[in-house]
Amino acid sequence: MQGEHDIFEPMQHSSRYIEAAVDQMSSLTGIGRKTALRLVLELVKRDASRVELFAKSFTDLKEHIQFCSECHNLADESLCSVCKDQNRDRSLVCVVEDIRDVMAIESTQHYRGMYHVLGGRISPMDGVGPDDLSFDSLFRRVSSYGEGLELILGLSATMEGDTSSFYIYQKVKEFPVKLSTIARGIGVGTELEYADEITLGRSIMNRTPFELSLSRP
Amino acid sequence: MQGEHDIFEPMQHSSRYIEAAVDQMSSLTGIGRKTALRLVLELVKRDASRVELFAKSFTDLKEHIQFCSECHNLADESLCSVCKDQNRDRSLVCVVEDIRDVMAIESTQHYRGMYHVLGGRISPMDGVGPDDLSFDSLFRRVSSYGEGLELILGLSATMEGDTSSFYIYQKVKEFPVKLSTIARGIGVGTELEYADEITLGRSIMNRTPFELSLSRP
Numbered sequence: 001m002q003g004e005h006d007i008f009e010p011m012q013h014s015s016r017y018i019e020a021a022v023d024q025m026s027s028l029t030g031i032g033r034k035t036a037l038r039l040v041l042e043l044v045k046r047d048a049s050r051v052e053l054f055a056k057s058f059t060d061l062k063e064h065i066q067f068c069s070e071c072h073n074l075a076d077e078s079l080c081s082v083c084k085d086q087n088r089d090r091s092l093v094c095v096v097e098d099i100r101d102v103m104a105i106e107s108t109q110h111y112r113g114m115y116h117v118l119g120g121r122i123s124p125m126d127g128v129g130p131d132d133l134s135f136d137s138l139f140r141r142v143s144s145y146g147e148g149l150e151l152i153l154g155l156s157a158t159m160e161g162d163t164s165s166f167y168i169y170q171k172v173k174e175f176p177v178k179l180s181t182i183a184r185g186i187g188v189g190t191e192l193e194y195a196d197e198i199t200l201g202r203s204i205m206n207r208t209p210f211e212l213s214l215s216r217p
Numbered sequence: 218m219q220g221e222h223d224i225f226e227p228m229q230h231s232s233r234y235i236e237a238a239v240d241q242m243s244s245l246t247g248i249g250r251k252t253a254l255r256l257v258l259e260l261v262k263r264d265a266s267r268v269e270l271f272a273k274s275f276t277d278l279k280e281h282i283q284f285c286s287e288c289h290n291l292a293d294e295s296l297c298s299v300c301k302d303q304n305r306d307r308s309l310v311c312v313v314e315d316i317r318d319v320m321a322i323e324s325t326q327h328y329r330g331m332y333h334v335l336g337g338r339i340s341p342m343d344g345v346g347p348d349d350l351s352f353d354s355l356f357r358r359v360s361s362y363g364e365g366l367e368l369i370l371g372l373s374a375t376m377e378g379d380t381s382s383f384y385i386y387q388k389v390k391e392f393p394v395k396l397s398t399i400a401r402g403i404g405v406g407t408e409l410e411y412a413d414e415i416t417l418g419r420s421i422m423n424r425t426p427f428e429l430s431l432s433r434p
Contacts, residue, residue: 015293017278024274028256039245040278041316044291048279055272057241061234061257062265074261076232099258 018044060119070141072117072134073100081108082115089113091145093154095138095168097121097161101154113152116141117118121160122167130167142172158185235261287358288333289351291316299323299332306330306361311369312355312385313397314338314378318371330369333358338377339384347384360388367395374401 004192018040023037041049067073068080071093075081080090082102096102102115118133142149150170153168155161185203186195195203236255242253284290285297288310292298299305299319309330313319315387319332359366370385372378376422386396402420403412410421 002309006253015282015291017274017281017293018291021274021278024271028259028269028272030252031256035247037320039248040275042245043275044278044282046279051275051279053242054241056236057234058260058268058272061238061261062263062268064234065261074232074235076234100254105252191396 007081058196071115072119072129072137073102087112091148092150092152093138094154097156097164105154118155118164121155121158121164123160131167133164135167135171138168139171142175145177147176149176150180153179153181155181195213221318222339232296288332289336289354290319290332304329308365309367309369310355311371313371314373314381322371335381338372338375338381340377340380350381352388354376357387359392359394362394364393366393367397370396370398372398 018037018097021040021043022033022036025031026033029087031039037062043054046054064077066075068075068083069078071080072081072167073080073082075083077084089112089135092111093107093116094111095116095118096105097118097120099117102117105115107113116134118135118138120128120133122128122130122133142151151172153165155165165181172179183206184199185206186192186199192200235254238257238260239250239253240258242248243250248256250370260271263271278297281293283290283292283295285300286295286404287300288297290299292300294301299316306329309328310328310332310333311322311328312335313322314335314337316334319334322328322332332353333355335352339345339347339350359368368385368389372381382398389396400423401416402423403409403416409417427430
């Protein structure tokens with residue numbers, strides 16, 4: 001039936017510049033062609049100088065952004081702002097999967113240690129093995145630190161996250177390093193009845209002394 | 218409470234290039250800062266050449282795109298592809314609000330006439346009056362055409378759309394022009410019970426002879 005065409009399939013009378021921009025916009029995950037067209041038409045209506053700024057922000061990104069040589073966080077220079085900061089506690093390294101995890105932890109303003117961004121988690125199903133992630137540089141950091149380092153494993157509570165945590169545990173157990181994981185439990189403000197059984201079970205097993213829970217922010 | 222910060226409010230340790238790109242991306246309607254960050258991080262992971270293409274598609278847009286001098290549709294040259302096409306029926310002009318309406322009608326492949334894009338609809342509440350839209354050039358087209366022109370009003374079935382339609386009716390009634398509106402009725406494939414009363418009422422008032430409905434695509 002002709003009426004059942006995808007509405008933007010033919011696009012034969014549209015401008016080829018619109019089409020190119022829609023192609024590019026919809027290449028981003030989660031942006032479909034309809035949304036892309038809406039966004040592109042919004043850009044068309046803007047002043048050329050604003051669109052220039054819009055486009056430049058993305059080329060600037062690729063030109064200037066690097067990965068921190070120490071922790072693999074995003075950085076404007078060879079070291080990221082966390083690794084450059086002399087006031088942070090170098091004896092604490094929080095191991096996370098993704099740059100966004102660093103941003104989330106930083107925005108809590110509760111953590112003054114360092115980070116190590118793995119770039120993912122071990123997932124044989126997706127073809128991601130230890131060599132695809134930045135484990136080697138993590139183990140170099142651990143071995144070169146010597147005594148007194150604590151690794152906080154902040155990986156996701158999934159099979160892949162647990163596999164990655166276990167891999168780290170296996171590799172660093174010969175070094176004098178303390179291992180911990182971020183606390184799993186009921187979220188602050190969450191009703192008990194809505195928590196899943198595994199989380200609720202863990203949160204009872206790993207209960208905190210009452211006085212401690214009071215002193216926490 | 219510190220824990221209630223918006224997660225991307227402080228962003229103090231993030232790269233300023235990331236921040237600029239997130240600012241730009243989230244300036245688009247419907248793209249929040251979280252989504253923008255996700256999209257920007259996706260761009261960061263791409264090759265520089267792909268990001269270059271991505272950015273260039275938007276600057277190209279502003280550099281090359283014009284509005285058709287005849288119908289105000291988007292065009293790569295001073296006339297759009299519809300107005301340039303000598304095989305289209307110049308005695309039919311479909312008046313629509315937006316460029317996207319043209320795209321939607323074109324993709325049905327049922328219409329071989331011309332268009333006129335108003336650029337919106339009369340809406341005193343939003344401060345949009347007749348002078349803000351391309352009525353003048355529509356009336357010039359009507360007055361210069363002479364006998365035998367049909368205007369198909371394809372405006373939205375809202376108070377603002379009806380106001381705009383009525384405004385056109387008032388202005389062109391002195392010219393030898395036929396006025397029609399696109400058919401309102403139950404959508405093809407829609408169950409009657411889910412149609413709203415006004416649409417259902419109109420679709421009974423404006424019923425079509427059965428033979429005609431058969432011959433339609």
